[in-house]
Amino acid sequence: MDPVTAGEYALGLLDEAGRREFEQAAARDPQLQRELRAWEARLAALGLALKPVAPSPLAWLRLQRAIGAARPPARPTQAWAALATAAALLLGFGWYREASRPAPPPMVLAQPAPTVYVALLQVPQSTMNWTVSVTPDKGELAVLAGGEPPAAAAALDAELWLITDEGPVSLGVIPKTGELHRALLSRLPVATGRTLAVSLEPRGGSPSGKPTGPVVTSSALLRAG
Amino acid sequence: VNAPAAADPLEPLLAAVARGDNAAFAELYARTSPRLLAILRRMLKRNDWAEEALQDCYLRIWRRSESYAPDRGAPLAWLATIARYRALDLIRARGRQAGDAQDEDVAELPLADEGPAPDEHASREQGLDRLRQCLQGLSDEQRRSVLLSYYEGYTHTELADRLAAPLGTVKSWVRRGLTQLRACLEAV
Numbered sequence: 001m002d003p004v005t006a007g008e009y010a011l012g013l014l015d016e017a018g019r020r021e022f023e024q025a026a027a028r029d030p031q032l033q034r035e036l037r038a039w040e041a042r043l044a045a046l047g048l049a050l051k052p053v054a055p056s057p058l059a060w061l062r063l064q065r066a067i068g069a070a071r072p073p074a075r076p077t078q079a080w081a082a083l084a085t086a087a088a089l090l091l092g093f094g095w096y097r098e099a100s101r102p103a104p105p106p107m108v109l110a111q112p113a114p115t116v117y118v119a120l121l122q123v124p125q126s127t128m129n130w131t132v133s134v135t136p137d138k139g140e141l142a143v144l145a146g147g148e149p150p151a152a153a154a155a156l157d158a159e160l161w162l163i164t165d166e167g168p169v170s171l172g173v174i175p176k177t178g179e180l181h182r183a184l185l186s187r188l189p190v191a192t193g194r195t196l197a198v199s200l201e202p203r204g205g206s207p208s209g210k211p212t213g214p215v216v217t218s219s220a221l222l223r224a225g
Numbered sequence: 226v227n228a229p230a231a232a233d234p235l236e237p238l239l240a241a242v243a244r245g246d247n248a249a250f251a252e253l254y255a256r257t258s259p260r261l262l263a264i265l266r267r268m269l270k271r272n273d274w275a276e277e278a279l280q281d282c283y284l285r286i287w288r289r290s291e292s293y294a295p296d297r298g299a300p301l302a303w304l305a306t307i308a309r310y311r312a313l314d315l316i317r318a319r320g321r322q323a324g325d326a327q328d329e330d331v332a333e334l335p336l337a338d339e340g341p342a343p344d345e346h347a348s349r350e351q352g353l354d355r356l357r358q359c360l361q362g363l364s365d366e367q368r369r370s371v372l373l374s375y376y377e378g379y380t381h382t383e384l385a386d387r388l389a390a391p392l393g394t395v396k397s398w399v400r401r402g403l404t405q406l407r408a409c410l411e412a413v
Contacts, residue, residue: 003407004400004403004404004407007403007406007407008381008399008400008403011371011374011375011399012309012310012313012374012378012379012380013374013379013380013381013384013399014380014381015380015381015382034296037296037297037298038298039407040297040298040302040303040306041297041298041299041302041303041306042352042356042406042407042410043306043309043375044298044301044302044303044305044306044309045302045352045353045356046353046356046372046375046376047260047263047264047267047305047308047309047375048260048264048301048302048305048353049353050260050263050264050267051263052259052260052262052263053259053262053263053266054258054259054262055258055259055262055276055279056276059258059276059279059280060251060254060258062280063254063280063283063284066280066284067284067287
């Protein structure tokens with residue numbers, strides 16, 4: 001098998017039979033393995049030439065959860081550590097802002113990262129939690145529900161509130177599993193230290209526009225970027 | 226093959242990740258995930274698949290089902306390779322997504338003269354300049370074949386369909402292109 005076949009393999013051009021044949025040959029041929037590594041390194045430049053795309057803020061939290069699933073149950077402090085890391089990540093996102101780097105490419109300067117606020121809302125005596133991120137400049141709200149919803153709350157909806165100087169403002173009903181991306185209806189006084197809270201409400205949310213059911217968790221927003 | 230001139234800051238980070246250092250892992254993710262996501266989105270066309278694949282790449286790195294060694298090239302190149310193979314696996318398992326026409330246009334490829342300016346940092350560190358020079362030496366068909374197969378993850382058969390050319394012809398474009406590319410890249 002010649003060096004060019006290693007390049008075809010690295011590109012993914014070979015059909016299944018061709019791939020198997022190459023893998024068997026490479027397994028007993030260190031030179032062919034080196035040739036494959038060399039092709040991978042050569043071709044990687046093409047992928048690294050693409051304009052970087054920042055993952056959604058929730059991607060890191062999902063990754064942490066997936067890692068956590070294979071570990072002993074996380075203590076709350078670890079969850080907070082994960083949130084702090086997420087915040088640091090969003091802050092530093094990253095790569096270009098380091099002082100040691102040369103001037104950032106114009107495409108990055110053209111679109112400064114919007115300010116993102118995050119909060120982790122953990123329900124006490126329960127694994128239920130929500131990770132909330134708010135991007136006021138873009139009018140975006142993202143919520144990622146985690147853990148097991150308490151059975152007692154099965155018939156009720158969870159509603160998210162921002163506590164403003166004028167009292168609680170509803171950010172709408174949020175899911176108990178999965179995630180939610182929603183546009184914020186109006187410009188809200190979102191700032192570091194502002195409190196988010198979740199109350200349990202009748203289906204469809206509070207009928208009065210103010211929390212009517214028990215507040216199951218609350219937490220301060222943290223500026224993350 | 227291409228020994229980095231200066232120590233790569235990602236190397237100690239990867240070593241720390243291999244020891245289970247979560248802070249190092251977070252930093253690695255922050256620094257490199259936008260690069261990997263760019264590759265995954267280009268190949269997979271779907272955001273949700275790309276983010277899923279991204280998570281899978283970093284899980285593999287964290288769980289050390291993929292491990293870095295200096296003979297794998299520069300760390301960022303190694304990470305890009307993991308992402309690309311992951312995208313190929315997904316395309317094979319789930320089928321190909323039709324991207325919008327503009328996305329698939331070969332003129333959009335960053336190596337085309339009229340294409341968007343590639344990241345300068347990557348150009349210098351990852352040998353893109355050299356690769357670009359060497360690609361210029363290929364015939365149009367050869368260059369197009371190599372670039373389309375890289376960015377779209379085409380098999381020979383798919384590439385022949387896309388280029389509306391006989392399979393044997395396309396195979397020989399690729400082989401000649403790769404042969405010439407290799408010779409050019411090795412001759413420094």
